[in-house]
Amino acid sequence: MKIENNQSRIIKDTIGKILLYLASALSVMTLVVIIGFVFVKGLPGINIDFLTRQWQAKTTFINVELKNTEDTNLSDSYIASLGAHVEQNEDGYIAVTKLEKDSVLKDSKNLKGAAYEVKVDDVITKVLATDTKNITLEELNKQFNDAAMNGETLKLKVTRPGGGIKPMVVSTLYIILLSLAIAAPIGILSALFLTEYAKRGKILVVIQFAIQMLAGIPSIIYGLFGMLVFVQMLKMQYSILAGALTLSILLLPTIISTTSEALKAIPKGYRESSLGLGATKLQTNFKIVLPNALPGILVAIILSIGRIVGESAALIWTAGTIAQIPSSLTGNTASAATLTTKLYQLLKEEGDVASACSIAVVIIVLIWVLNLLSKWITRRFTVKN
Incomplete structure (x- = not known):
């Protein structure tokens, strides 16, 4: 009789432990699946731009005082009159990829006269009245330098990309x-x-x-x-x-x-x-x-x-x-x-x-x-x- 009671108690204890292990395993697996799904889907989209940019793209018209330049290589992507490196982005517009220390874009002003510093990754979508979509860098460089040689104030439409949190x-x-x-x-x-x-x-x-x-x-x-x-x-x-x-x-x-x-x-x-x-x-x-x-x-x-x-x-x-x-x-x-x-x-x-x-x-x-x-x-x- 005692042996049967002991066996029954052992079986109940074993079943209880199995249920506890299953419940714990189920809880952990549920947590891992949820967190894993979120991280697998979300991690590829996280980068510096995602963390530091504004959510909405910001468009600003700016005036830039150009400097005269005599040594200009029109085949180069270096825009001599602006002190900037640019290239076409995937949408065909001109994106700023690098700014020199003395770049005039850092001293630009918006239409209200307030200082507005152009930054790397900003997109120049319009120069004066010319849309920059699919414009060649040689044409863009020539336009900048012509304005610089004439001592003109260059009006640019600059868009700061969004998509950040x-x-x-x-x-x-x-x-x-x-x-x-x-x-x-x-x-x-x-x-x-x-x-x-x-x-x-x-x-x-x-x-x-x-x-x-x-x-x-x-x-x-x-x-x-x-x-x-x-x-x-x-x-x-x-x-x-x-x-x-x-x-x-x-x-x-x-x-x-x-x-x-x-x-x-x-x-x-x-x-x-x-x-x-x-x-x-x-x-x-x-x-x-x-x-x-x-x-x-x-x-x-x-x-x-x-x-x-x-x-x-x-x-x-x-x-x-x-x-x-x-x-x-x-x-x-x-x-x-x-x-x-x-x-x-x-x-x-x-x-x-x-x-x-x-x-x-x-x-x-x-x-x-x-x-x-x-x-x-x-x-x-x-x-x-």
């Missing part, structure tokens, strides 16, 4: 910093009040239940609220501040709940020892309780960062979808697309899977870097304390 990266970082700057202090102090000061009773139970309910509300509801209140009622328009305020409300339940659990984990002896030594409750909370709860608080911050970076629904209706670097917190120049909202646009409106996967790779790496930074900060504070 720099505006979305900057906007995402702005949203992260603004949202955390608003939500973190409020959430941490609220958690401290609910844990250390609030009296136990029905009111506290209702508040905690409300926080749990808020954590489960879909983000699109927060986006609707943000659009009605911040964008329309407070007239912030689609702006980075409206998006940050909306995300701050969305993050509060996570920060409050996680911070509360971290505060509850601090042994009562720490509080009693501090109070016994003559410290006030406020001093105890800010010098003993909060510093010791810092690792848990950082977990809340890390979770919040991941939520911010991955959020799209709430930001589409509050921050907007314009791929530009915001120059203000509110108004027409404050609307900005983050990485996730741009990813959504590429898939939904353009069906560009390759570019969407490239942005997804950047999002994954960004979250990984921010998590490492948060852990490093946690270790530094833990060692000091």
Whole structure:
């Protein structure tokens, strides 16, 4: 009988281990497949231009003061009067491939008289009234030098290529910093009040239940609220501040709940020892309780960062979808697309899977870097304390 029971227990243990291994293997395989698919599709599209360029191509008319030149080889791709090397790109236009140190293109001005420095990879699409598509370099060189010999001011139409995610990266970082700057202090102090000061009773139970309910509300509801209140009622328009305020409300339940659990984990002896030594409750909370709860608080911050970076629904209706670097917190120049909202646009409106996967790779790496930074900060504070 004992032998049969032992055999039955061994079989059950074996089945249990097999199920655990299968579940673990399935989880890992799912993660590997998802990450692998994104990286395989997205990595080929990632390069310096993709990371540093603006998303939209920018066209500017500039005036260039030419210098006289007597020694000009018309068969060379060197444009003597401009101090630049150029060549035809795949579209047939003239692209700048190299600029000399004293190139006059570096001192050019736009039509408003403001300085506009031409850079490598900029495309010259028009010279005076002549379209440069499929123009030979000899013809282009001759036109430049004729203008230089006559001392003319050369008017060029210059297009700066787009296709980069720099505006979305900057906007995402702005949203992260603004949202955390608003939500973190409020959430941490609220958690401290609910844990250390609030009296136990029905009111506290209702508040905690409300926080749990808020954590489960879909983000699109927060986006609707943000659009009605911040964008329309407070007239912030689609702006980075409206998006940050909306995300701050969305993050509060996570920060409050996680911070509360971290505060509850601090042994009562720490509080009693501090109070016994003559410290006030406020001093105890800010010098003993909060510093010791810092690792848990950082977990809340890390979770919040991941939520911010991955959020799209709430930001589409509050921050907007314009791929530009915001120059203000509110108004027409404050609307900005983050990485996730741009990813959504590429898939939904353009069906560009390759570019969407490239942005997804950047999002994954960004979250990984921010998590490492948060852990490093946690270790530094833990060692000091």
